[in-house]
Amino acid sequence: MAGLSSRSAVAIHALAMLAHRRGGSLTSAEIADSLESNPVLVRRILGRLRDADLVWSTEGRGGGWSLARAPRDITLHDAYAAVEEGQIFSRHTHPPSGACEVGRNIGDLLDVEFQSAERALEEQLGRTTIADLLQRILASDNEAKSH
Amino acid sequence: MAGLSSRSAVAIHALAMLAHRRGGSLTSAEIADSLESNPVLVRRILGRLRDADLVWSTEGRGGGWSLARAPRDITLHDAYAAVEEGQIFSRHTHPPSGACEVGRNIGDLLDVEFQSAERALEEQLGRTTIADLLQRILASDNEAKSH
DNA sequence: AAAACTGCAACTACATTGGTTACAGTTAGG
DNA sequence: CCTAACTGTAACCAATGTAGTTGCAGTTTT
Numbered sequence: 412m413a414g415l416s417s418r419s420a421v422a423i424h425a426l427a428m429l430a431h432r433r434g435g436s437l438t439s440a441e442i443a444d445s446l447e448s449n450p451v452l453v454r455r456i457l458g459r460l461r462d463a464d465l466v467w468s469t470e471g472r473g474g475g476w477s478l479a480r481a482p483r484d485i486t487l488h489d490a491y492a493a494v495e496e497g498q499i500f501s502r503h504t505h506p507p508s509g510a511c512e513v514g515r516n517i518g519d520l521l522d523v524e525f526q527s528a529e530r531a532l533e534e535q536l537g538r539t540t541i542a543d544l545l546q547r548i549l550a551s552d553n554e555a556k557s558h
Numbered sequence: 559m560a561g562l563s564s565r566s567a568v569a570i571h572a573l574a575m576l577a578h579r580r581g582g583s584l585t586s587a588e589i590a591d592s593l594e595s596n597p598v599l600v601r602r603i604l605g606r607l608r609d610a611d612l613v614w615s616t617e618g619r620g621g622g623w624s625l626a627r628a629p630r631d632i633t634l635h636d637a638y639a640a641v642e643e644g645q646i647f648s649r650h651t652h653p654p655s656g657a658c659e660v661g662r663n664i665g666d667l668l669d670v671e672f673q674s675a676e677r678a679l680e681e682q683l684g685r686t687t688i689a690d691l692l693q694r695i696l697a698s699d700n701e702a703k704s705h
Numbered sequence: 706a707a708a709a710c711t712g713c714a715a716c717t718a719c720a721t722t723g724g725t726t727a728c729a730g731t732t733a734g735g
Numbered sequence: 736c737c738t739a740a741c742t743g744t745a746a747c748c749a750a751t752g753t754a755g756t757t758g759c760a761g762t763t764t765t
Contacts, residue, residue: 415561416753417648420668424650428660438710445658446650449755454711471763472709487671499646499679501564503571503593504723511592513575516698520691521567524634528682532646535678539671544664551663563722585741596724601742618732619740651754 418494419487421446421456423544426490429466430482430545436475456494463493482545488537499532500525565641566634568593568603570691573637576613577629577692583622603641610640629689635680637688646679647672 425442439450439457446453457476460466467479478485502521507514572589586597586604593600604623607613614626625632649668654661 414644414646414648417651418753419647420650423668424654424660424664427664428658431660440710445655445661447652447655450711451713451757452755454713458712468711469763470711470761472707473764474710474762476711487675497561499561500566501561501722503567504564505594507571508592508594511575512699513571513578513692513695514592516695516702517571517574517691520694520698521570524683524686524691525566528634528679531682532675532679535675536671544667544671545660547667548660548663551667552659555663565722587741597742598726598744599724601744605743615742616732617730617742619738620733621731621741623742648753 415495415499418456418459419491421448421453422460422490422494423487423541425453425457425476426460426465426478426482426485426541427545427548429476429478430485430541431548432477434477436469436477438475442476459494460490463489465489465493482542483540485541486537487539487541487544488533490541491533491536498525499529562642562646565603565606566638568595568600569607569637569641570634570688572600572604572623573607573612573625573629573632573688574692574695576623576625577632577688578695579624581624583616583624585622589623606641607637610636612636612640629692630687632688633684634686634688634691635684638680638683645672646676 424446428437428442428445439453442457443450443453457466457468461468461479464479465485466476468474468476502525503518507517509515571593575589575592576584586600589604590597590600604613604615608615608626611626612632613623615621615623649672650665654664656662
């Protein structure tokens with residue numbers, strides 16, 4: 412458990428690509444190309460984004476994926492929450508001993524602390540939208556080209 | 559990678575127990591008892607706390623573990639940083655395609671976002687000390703006893 | 706009918722974690 | 736000086752979750 416999966420990175424990458432396409436759509440193969448990864452992996456992750464109403468998909472020939480909202484209305488936290496499950500911190504694997512003053516009380520208090528730390532992380536993620544990110548990506552690209 | 563390990567919870571639990579002992583020491587077996595866990599596991603984690611100068615240990619008969627600082631000078635972030643390694647978010651497993659405008663620029667920008675989110679979490683953890691936590695643990699215990 | 710898609714189940718390889726056993730080294734006490 | 740009670744570590748196991756892949760059924764356009 413050396414941290415969370417790379418699904419957040421993949422999800423945000425895909426959302427940025429879709430935002431770059433404006434209203435247009437992309438296939439899972441096209442997104443997988445940019446990720447140097449696999450279309451099935453992309454569909455798995457985009458499927459979760461669809462469950463969270465961030466994107467929608469159409470089947471069959473000519474099908475693919477599109478944004479379900481404006482890029483400025485999707486935050487990095489939306490992407491994170493859609494693909495990453497549960498809590499960041501793991502709690503005690505066994506309930507601590509009730510015979511110990513610390514053991515029988517620490518559980519709930521630790522929960523409060525961990526939850527507020529996670530909330531701080533989520534709030535920070537919520538401050539950046541896909542539109543913000545795409546703008547910086549394009550600025551970064553122009554910067555690179557001019558050198 | 560459904561989050562971090564439970565090492566932070568174990569570390570904080572152990573620090574709270576040591577703080578409760580005031581200047582005294584505890585053996586890894588005593589701490590393991592409260593955790594309903596294993597002395598070796600405890601020594602592994604307390605070893606990291608020692609590397610971070612939060613506790614010290616003495617070997618041999620009558621040995622054990624003690625705090626290396628006052629409880630009010632140890633934050634939950636200190637414990638977290640000592641036992642949890644690396645970053646919370648995983649990055650792209652392969653570097654994205656350089657052929658894609660998004661792919662060749664997103665890496666660094668995502669790093670900035672993820673790092674500032676993690677910093678927010680760490681700052682929140684830094685706001686609570688072991689002394690704070692122990693005080694609440696004891697208050698919680700008295701509360702429970704009075705009913 | 707064929708081509709180009711999504712959706713999904715199943716499987717592999719791999720890393721990490723929690724847990725355990727075993728044992729060497731250190732120290733205090735009788 | 737010998738034994739009991741500790742720490743320190745290495746080695747190993749089972750369980751879990753992830754990334755990656757193959758295969759195939761279903762859907763839609765041409």
